[in-house]
Amino acid sequence: MIKPGQPPQCFSRPSVLSSLSLSNPPPSQKKDKKKMSSPILSGAKILQTLPINSNAGGSASDPPKPLSDPLLLLKSKSSLFRSSPKLRRFSSYSPCRSFSSSSSSSSAVFAVSSDVVKEEKKKPKLSTSVSDLLITKEEALELYEDMVLGRAFEDMCAQMYYRGKMFGFVHLYNGQEAVSTGFIKLLKKEDCVVSTYRDHVHALSKGVPARAVISELFGKTTGCCRGQGGSMHMFSSDHNLLGGFAFIGEGIPVATGAAFTSKYRREVLKKADYNSVTLAFFGDGTCNNGQFFECLNMAALWKLPIVFVVENNLWAIGMSHLRATSDPEIWKKGPAFGMPGVHVDGMDVLKVREVAREAISRARRGDGPTLVECETYRFRGHSLADPDELRDPAEKARYAARDPITALKKYILDKKLGTEAELKAIEKRIDEVVEDAVEFADESPLPPRSQLLENVFADPKGFGIGPDGKYRCEDPKFTEGTAHV
Amino acid sequence: MAAIFQGIGTTASLSTSNSFDSKRFQFPSRRSYLSERKGNLFVMRSEGRIIGGSKGRGTSPLVTSAVASKAESSSTSTASKPGHELLLFEALREGLEEEMIRDPTVCVMGEDVGHYGGSYKVTKGLAEKYGDLRVLDTPIAENSFTGMAIGAAMTGLRPVVEGMNMGFLLLAFNQISNNCGMLHYTSGGQFKIPVVIRGPGGVGRQLGAEHSQRLESYFQSIPGIQMVACSTPYNAKGLMKAAIRSENPVILFEHVLLYNLKERIPDEEYVLSLEEAEMVRPGEHVTILTYSRMRYHVMQAAKTLVNKGYDPEVIDIRSLKPFDLYTIGNSVKKTHRVLIVEECMRTGGIGASLTAAINENFHDYLDAPIVCLSSQDVPTPYAGTLEEWTVVQPAQIVTAVEQLCR
Numbered sequence: 007m008i009k010p011g012q013p014p015q016c017f018s019r020p021s022v023l024s025s026l027s028l029s030n031p032p033p034s035q036k037k038d039k040k041k042m043s044s045p046i047l048s049g050a051k052i053l054q055t056l057p058i059n060s061n062a063g064g065s066a067s068d069p070p071k072p073l074s075d076p077l078l079l080l081k082s083k084s085s086l087f088r089s090s091p092k093l094r095r096f097s098s099y100s101p102c103r104s105f106s107s108s109s110s111s112s113s114a115v116f117a118v119s120s121d122v123v124k125e126e127k128k129k130p131k132l133s134t135s136v137s138d139l140l141i142t143k144e145e146a147l148e149l150y151e152d153m154v155l156g157r158a159f160e161d162m163c164a165q166m167y168y169r170g171k172m173f174g175f176v177h178l179y180n181g182q183e184a185v186s187t188g189f190i191k192l193l194k195k196e197d198c199v200v201s202t203y204r205d206h207v208h209a210l211s212k213g214v215p216a217r218a219v220i221s222e223l224f225g226k227t228t229g230c231c232r233g234q235g236g237s238m239h240m241f242s243s244d245h246n247l248l249g250g251f252a253f254i255g256e257g258i259p260v261a262t263g264a265a266f267t268s269k270y271r272r273e274v275l276k277k278a279d280y281n282s283v284t285l286a287f288f289g290d291g292t293c294n295n296g297q298f299f300e301c302l303n304m305a306a307l308w309k310l311p312i313v314f315v316v317e318n319n320l321w322a323i324g325m326s327h328l329r330a331t332s333d334p335e336i337w338k339k340g341p342a343f344g345m346p347g348v349h350v351d352g353m354d355v356l357k358v359r360e361v362a363r364e365a366i367s368r369a370r371r372g373d374g375p376t377l378v379e380c381e382t383y384r385f386r387g388h389s390l391a392d393p394d395e396l397r398d399p400a401e402k403a404r405y406a407a408r409d410p411i412t413a414l415k416k417y418i419l420d421k422k423l424g425t426e427a428e429l430k431a432i433e434k435r436i437d438e439v440v441e442d443a444v445e446f447a448d449e450s451p452l453p454p455r456s457q458l459l460e461n462v463f464a465d466p467k468g469f470g471i472g473p474d475g476k477y478r479c480e481d482p483k484f485t486e487g488t489a490h491v
Numbered sequence: 492m493a494a495i496f497q498g499i500g501t502t503a504s505l506s507t508s509n510s511f512d513s514k515r516f517q518f519p520s521r522r523s524y525l526s527e528r529k530g531n532l533f534v535m536r537s538e539g540r541i542i543g544g545s546k547g548r549g550t551s552p553l554v555t556s557a558v559a560s561k562a563e564s565s566s567t568s569t570a571s572k573p574g575h576e577l578l579l580f581e582a583l584r585e586g587l588e589e590e591m592i593r594d595p596t597v598c599v600m601g602e603d604v605g606h607y608g609g610s611y612k613v614t615k616g617l618a619e620k621y622g623d624l625r626v627l628d629t630p631i632a633e634n635s636f637t638g639m640a641i642g643a644a645m646t647g648l649r650p651v652v653e654g655m656n657m658g659f660l661l662l663a664f665n666q667i668s669n670n671c672g673m674l675h676y677t678s679g680g681q682f683k684i685p686v687v688i689r690g691p692g693g694v695g696r697q698l699g700a701e702h703s704q705r706l707e708s709y710f711q712s713i714p715g716i717q718m719v720a721c722s723t724p725y726n727a728k729g730l731m732k733a734a735i736r737s738e739n740p741v742i743l744f745e746h747v748l749l750y751n752l753k754e755r756i757p758d759e760e761y762v763l764s765l766e767e768a769e770m771v772r773p774g775e776h777v778t779i780l781t782y783s784r785m786r787y788h789v790m791q792a793a794k795t796l797v798n799k800g801y802d803p804e805v806i807d808i809r810s811l812k813p814f815d816l817y818t819i820g821n822s823v824k825k826t827h828r829v830l831i832v833e834e835c836m837r838t839g840g841i842g843a844s845l846t847a848a849i850n851e852n853f854h855d856y857l858d859a860p861i862v863c864l865s866s867q868d869v870p871t872p873y874a875g876t877l878e879e880w881t882v883v884q885p886a887q888i889v890t891a892v893e894q895l896c897r
């Protein structure tokens with residue numbers, strides 16, 4: 007029972023990058039296996055999470071998904087839970103994995119650890135260690151570079167803000183890089199990402215060039231949104247970054263829609279190889295918002311290929327998660343809607359990556375959504391305007407000790423995946439990238455007046471017909487931006 | 492009298508029908524008018540327009556028929572082709588289905604649109620033909636499924652969202668305002684949102700306050716959306732098709748009481764313009780601007796007015812945002828008097844915006860202040876008699892025209 011004001015034990019465990027164990031799964035997980043087969047159709051509340059069918063070649067045992075008639079999938083009017091036949095199948099045969107991270111007897115939370123490591127035996131091994139390597143050298147350096155880029159970029163943003171190069175609300179991601187890198191680096195180009203106002207690093211991880219992001223922050227016309235969006239509205243159609251939303255919760259339905267399109271393309275438009283996945287990132291505060299729950303319901307109902315990623319940094323501006331939420335364990339809310347809920351240490355990029363890999367492949371297979379709660383922390387205030395006086399310095403220190411970048415660096419060096427020199431080279435390269443981006447943004451032009459009325463409508467006929475009978479957009483003042491609409 | 496005539500004779504551009512073309516005025520017909528108006532002075536500007544004074548009964552011959560003549564701007568006339576007869580909700584369905592056949596990315600989302608066929612039968616039969624995913628029965632979560640439609644539109648689909656009653660879309664206001672309207676702009680033009688949001692609104696038969704709301708006034712300020720209101724089976728089908736084909740987000744307002752209107756519409760395909768208004772009945776004395784159900788109250792009042800000797804010009808504005816200022820402007824320039832009849836609330840409704848727009852653009856052409864008849868600023872009561880008094884009735888329209896044309 008978590009007492010208000012006191013962080014629960016599970017949120018303050020030390021970094022475990024170095025403590026991955028190869029032991030058998032703890033006994034309580036075995037117990038879960040039996041509990042998994044409890045009947046679902048009887049209307050009993052699903053207390054345990056569903057095990058994720060995670061066999062590497064797992065799709066062989068799935069029944070062929072009917073591609074033709076969507077009516078067949080959803081026709082049974084009698085069952086309470088539309089997807090219940092599939093739930094039953096999961097519970098009876100799939101191996102119990104660490105994703106079954108709850109049992110009705112204890113409220114202990116299991117981060118992904120041992121079982122996952124076992125699965126990685128097929129990865130190429132380096133000379134020193136054997137089966138506890140989760141990643142290859144290339145992957146490790148890629149992750150490191152991405153996290154360093156995120157950190158360096160955000161630090162530069164803070165500098166630029168205080169120098170008066172950007173204005174408004176700027177929300178920085180320092181400390182949470184493991185979540186963005188851990189998830190987004192597993193995506194394909196056609197996969198979509200939806201974020202919140204804390205979106206710079208999601209944009210960078212997804213591949214939006216640093217130049218485009220910083221230009222957008224400076225309000226220049228070379229920004230990814232032509233300077234019209236700003237810090238909280240990063241969009242990129244090339245990289246399938248669907249935003250950047252200022253109101254919390256508002257992006258989750260948009261992400262659900264992108265996932266819906268993926269399913270629609272596959273099943274209605276019959277593009278059988280189309281299986282893009284959408285990731286929706288949002289915070290702990292959003293998990294008390296109606297849109298969150300409504301979308302969990304719809305995504306699970308229609309088995310949409312989406313992963314809901316909660317970046318639980320414990321604070322919504324000045325509101326502690328524990329003061330705002332009746333049951334602070336957000337991952338538990340997944341099973342209530344019929345999807346697995348997973349809790350993972352969000353300061354540990356390798357753990358996040360393994361959970362992400364599973365959740366994304368689950369969605370890609372067509373098995374439906376997953377709710378992943380990443381325990382993480384933001385080192386800076388909510389925004390650059392936040393004095394950040396409410397948070398306990400001891401709490402901040404505790405999390406600073408679990409800095410994801412430091413942890414990955416240590417892991418790389420310990421496992422001899424890279425040398426100090428290589429890491430330094432990466433850091434230097436990133437510094438140059440960020441400096442170059444700032445220079446580019448500084449030199450870029452501000453939007454001209456003529457840009458004012460562009461892009462309000464995709465079809466500018468929407469401005470209507472003026473008194474002279476011509477469409478307003480044909481008025482030459484329109485292109486100058488001085489027309490009165 | 493002779494002196495005045497002489498004075499008038501020197502100006503070139505005065506005509507009997509009060510529109511200032513360069514026709515010289517016809518002396519004989521003017522005489523009868525002037526003899527009635529002996530006591531009035533009318534001031535003439537150098538351009539020959541008459542301001543002040545009052546126009547009364549026109550001098551052009553009385554229009555014998557007050558029935559709406561459907562003079563559409565860009566469509567075939569229904570009189571010559573056989574066509575087929577149907578009800579308004581069937582016309583909507585026909586338009587929707589034709590677009591679904593034409594473009595496989597067009598899909599429908601809403602509560603009870605699938606198996607139930609739509610609470611007003613607009614989507615009846617579509618789920619059986621096109622499947623549960625293409626005609627999607629959503630849970631009762633307006634904000635989220637509207638947002639879902641927006642996300643789907645951004646990624647390549649063309650959803651048609653049905654609000655079971657327009658009032659329910661108040662719950663979707665966040666998504667409609669922030670995402671639907673603004674996303675194209677804040678993304679710098681990278682994503683387009685070709686959604687159609689449609690549903691029945693307006694005051695019905697004793698449906699109570701919450702089911703009788705007029706949401707057009709709440710949505711009109713949102714930048715980046717277009718709003719249209721249909722009123723006949725012909726324009727319902729045409730506007731539905733145009734809205735689906737449009738790259739912009741369009742909100743299509745239907746009316747609960749108009750779903751069973753019957754009309755003969757053409758067999759061949761037609762698409763109407765989203766930005767144009769519809770000339771329902773040309774006239775000379777007064778411009779009556781209206782939309783949706785009030786069009787029928789106006790036409791009913793027009794019958795009475797014609798019998799009393801007035802010649803109203805009735806325009807169904809159809810496009811609530813943006814206004815078709817060309818059609819409206821031409822009419823104002825012809826009649827110089829404007830009456831707006833709408834079902835929106837008095838405060839901040841479509842009529843209020845239209846009044847401002849006309850005043851701003853056509854002030855010089857007005858001979859009288861614009862009169863706007865709107866619903867009372869009250870929640871719609873349940874009792875039938877009270878409900879009747881909250882909306883504009885034909886008798887009020889007749890009175891207003893009479894006052895305006897005095």
